Amino acid sequence: MTASWFLVRTRTRMEFKARDSLLEREFTVYLPLMARDARTGRAGMEPMFPGYIPVMLQLGIDDTHKIKKAPGCVDLVRFGETLAQFPPQCIENLMLEADSLAIARNYKQGDEIRVRSGPFHDLRGTMEGLSGKDRADCLLEMLGGLTRVRLQLSVLEPM
Numbered sequence: 001m002t003a004s005w006f007l008v009r010t011r012t013r014m015e016f017k018a019r020d021s022l023l024e025r026e027f028t029v030y031l032p033l034m035a036r037d038a039r040t041g042r043a044g045m046e047p048m049f050p051g052y053i054p055v056m057l058q059l060g061i062d063d064t065h066k067i068k069k070a071p072g073c074v075d076l077v078r079f080g081e082t083l084a085q086f087p088p089q090c091i092e093n094l095m096l097e098a099d100s101l102a103i104a105r106n107y108k109q110g111d112e113i114r115v116r117s118g119p120f121h122d123l124r125g126t127m128e129g130l131s132g133k134d135r136a137d138c139l140l141e142m143l144g145g146l147t148r149v150r151l152q153l154s155v156l157e158p159m
Contacts, residue, residue, distance in 0.1 A: 009076070
């Protein structure tokens with residue numbers, strides 16, 4: 001049987017402890033995080049789904065009783081006798097989004113960059129700014145001067 005994503009209900013504000021407990025028990029978990037609301041005055045990251053953690057399980061193979069006994073965890077979420085599955089496409093999209101946001105946070109205006117693939121391969125330039133969540137405006141050194149181009153963040157690397 002193939003592995004699927006299911007939801008674990010955590011104790012109040014114990015998502016990080018639950019994640020660590022499940023990882024210690026060798027479960028695959030993904031705790032999506034988001035930046036705290038700036039209006040609260042508290043910097044940092046918080047769980048995107050407070051009180052829940054997606055966990056990958058192979059039913060019939062993984063011991064789901066370990067989840068209930070893990071510190072910070074309450075139990076798997078159920079609808080009657082059916083375990084609540086988390087759509088796999090949602091997990092993939094969350095992971096991709098988190099990756100692109102993490103990449104974007106690595107650059108700021110004025111950073112020296114190099115293009116590592118594509119038609120501008122190995123050209124050097126300067127980061128001008130972000131354009132959307134996965135693109136950047138850059139000034140590349142080409143044709144005897146600087147030319148503004150918009151590139152995918154994934155093809156850039158810092159110098």
